[in-house]
Amino acid sequence: MDSLTSAASVVAAGLAVGLGSIGPGIGQGNAASGAVEGIARQPEAEGKIRGTLLLSLAFMEALTIYGLVVALVLLFANPFA
């Protein structure tokens, strides 16, 4: 792998993780704060609120995982090398 491809791969890996984490991070923060506020208002509905939060977080965090996978493939199994 030449040095230009290596440098571009490392930069692309960093961008994939960094840019891919912005949206899910904001979304997870909003969801978690809303869930905690809802639990504080209605403690009797804690189980249902936590269940809904778990489902939404599982779908949101997948976007971060996709960025991680792309970054790891670029770093360890670069198809352009």
Add this chain to the structure above:
Amino acid sequence: MTIDHLADQAAAISAAELGLAESGSLGLQANAEIPSESKSEAQRQVDPMDDYVRLQQRLMMATLAVSTAAVALSWIFFSGSAAASLLLGACSGMLYLRLLARSVASLGKGSRSVGRFQLLVPVLLVIAALRVPAIELLPALAGFVLYKPALLLQAVLAP
């Protein structure tokens, strides 16, 4: 005559006060007993985390069912190594879901934010798939994301 009449009235009034006091104390006791009984029964019957625990169990069972079906189909239509990689990815997905559920359960009690510890699971899976020749990357990733159709299936079939 008037003195006797006044004495009778005073006796009647004191008796009435005693009756009121007794009935009031009984009423207070009854009022004090009923909420404690109803509270203990309510605590026994409705635990707010029961729904969450049941949801976790349903998610795990749905993920297990979908993963078993996917591994069997990949064993039939593809190769054994692909099925093994898919099984490894499915186990990683279940571990990730379990760690995420634990992180959500501790939110607001022990921690103020959702933990990031569960993200180590896909990272380790991809690194293992890239380093170990026996593990194929695409079946492992497909097995890892099998928890998503399980979530959808559970959401559709939930009562």
